[in-house]
Amino acid sequence: MTAATATTADTYRPALHYAARNTWLNDPNGLIHHEGVFHLYYQNNPMDNVWGNMSWGHATSTDLLTWTEHPVAIACDEEEDIFSGSVVFDRDNTSGFGTDSAPPLVAVYTSAYKPASELHGVQAQSLAYSLDGGYTWTKHSGNPVLNRGSAEFRDPKVFRYDADAGSYWVMVAVEATEFQVVLYKSHDLKNWELLSAFGPANATGGVWECPDLFPLPVDGNPENLKWVLTVNLNPGGPNSGSAGQYFVGDFDGTTFTSSTTVTEGLQDPDRLGEYQWLDWGRDYYAAVSFSDAPDDRRLMIAWMNNWEYANQIPTSPWRSPMSLVREVSLASMDRSWCLVQQAAGDLSPSPDATPSFGLAAVEISEGHHVLDGAAGSVQRIDLAFTPGTAHEFGLVVRGDRTQGTRIGIRPTEGLIIVDRRESGQIDFHESFASLDTAPIRTSGGSYELTVYVDHCSVEVFAQGGQVTLTELIFPAAASTEVSLYAIGGTATLNSLSITQYA
Incomplete structure (x- = not known):
């Protein structure tokens, strides 16, 4: 702020x-x-x-x-x-x-x-x-x-x-x-x-x-x-x-x-x-x-x-x-x-606070699924997945059904990805549009993410902060949707909570 x-x-x-x-x-x-x-x-x-x-x-x-x-x-x-x-x-x-x-x-x-x-x-x-x-x-x-x-x-x-x-x-x-x-x-x-x-x-x-x-x-x-x-x-x-x-x-x-x-x-x-x-x-x-x-x-x-x-x-x-x-x-x-x-700083929801949006124990089927009531421009998103048959699954932030920033897990490859090739303005420099990856392993058979979304960035903390990815993005002001997706099969969303900051 x-x-x-x-x-x-x-x-x-x-x-x-x-x-x-x-x-x-x-x-x-x-x-x-x-x-x-x-x-x-x-x-x-x-x-x-x-x-x-x-x-x-x-x-x-x-x-x-x-x-x-x-x-x-x-x-x-x-x-x-x-x-x-x-x-x-x-x-x-x-x-x-x-x-x-x-x-x-x-x-x-x-x-x-x-x-x-x-x-x-x-x-x-x-x-x-x-x-x-x-x-x-x-x-x-x-x-x-x-x-x-x-x-x-x-x-x-x-x-x-x-x-x-x-x-x-x-x-x-x-x-x-x-x-x-x-x-x-x-x-x-x-x-x-x-x-x-x-x-x-x-x-x-x-x-x-x-x-x-x-x-x-x-x-x-x-x-x-x-x-x-x-x-x-x-x-x-x-x-x-x-x-x-x-x-x-x-x-x-x-x-x-x-x-x-x-x-x-x-x-x-x-x-x-x-x-x-x-x-x-x-x-x-x-x-x-x-x-x-x-x-x-x-x-x-x-x-x-x-x-x-x-x-x-x-x-x-x-x-x-x-x-x-x-x-x-x-x-x-x-x-x-x-x-x-x-x-650091006071970004964590208080233990007795009610999140602005929450889900639990949901199977994610093939395709993209917009979460009604989850939209926002400045958010903390806490979520956990268990892999299924999908070769990739995750969420899209700052989306508008045609564009967005994809944060996904590829379990068979042992990778977490951030894909900003459709994240709004990307043509100001030839090297900006990117699909970036990092190695990740399951913890107890699941993947846990905390994602901080701001007007021009996403910061991803995976597996309790063992892996982080920080990326600038430049979406349209109206691109505020949050969605879940799976490619090539299904996955399970164990939990999801969203805290809105602005």
Whole structure:
């Protein structure tokens, strides 16, 4: 739910997702929870609704659903663009930017130097600090603080490490075209020492960007911690274009060691389906997590777009939304681990609430079956299926009896699909129309889905969040039908409930 309200001329503005009022946005940056407020900074073009003039936009929320847009936080200038990075609360004032009684927030970002700078062509890491809780920022006079002389060194994610190896700041950044995550340490955020590097590994079909590194308890057991390294890449995703992958392993304060690497070095294109993906859809990129989230929760958000067509999606005056914020956890599975994701914020129906639409124990016969009374533009749909003789079954959302977005299961192939080839406007770019797939297995003989439908998107959480697919769609405002379908036989709908949000 954004600060702006959808209008007839703005059919696609999301109700559940953040989008800037009238400008371009891409990667989330500087995510932090501070003094009861979630701060979402992001790559922003303050002057247009296409990529350029990279600066840090800013929005805040107390509930992860309703966002308030603020003035640009850190602006580009004649010498540098402000690329991606992170924000930390320097509670011990290690940087010296604040005082012991009033410690600062510190932004660590990539300076992409322009022709007016003597460092033209270099990407290096710089600092800015805030003494008012993240609303105004001052660039450090000693920038950059870390310069490798590289044109592709970017996207620093910084966190406080405190374990047997010591207590210090750790930065994870990328050498994008070398498919490497590089790790540094610092005691004051200004002077950095190289620790190690990770990669190339698994997916290397495009540049590596926007890494993150964090611990998670396995199956909720705090005595069994594993470290998760996420790294996004463009292109090279499992269904084409931008995507994010993850590795699970250990971090000893110096080196991250992966236990889930499938291929070392450059990827085998035939093995994309074996890698661990943050999301199998076409529109979940640059995902990073919030620092200092309450109750040690690991909360992530991503840019909901794809660089193949990002500048051409048919929205105006804004362009590009963010995904829902997700809480991530780590589950053991088949002698390995799986990142499990659930939508955060108050999107779940209360236990005693009556859904706006519900069904139970219905056989789905061959064909498409419109559900009278289920129509809507902004919905949460919870449903479970048991396969029968059909080789594909599922539901269609944002439909109008001739078009719609198909979300289906192909049990014999072990696949879940999202088909947006008939999802309304699809001709603005040749690569947008797609049928995207992800591997899925039954759980107790059934398939369980939670689908969040918004004015311009679907986010699918399957099998309790073990598999997710996020896709932009651009249906007509009148396309609101929900239907069930089966192809080549029958299936059973065990249960279905719909919560209407708007």
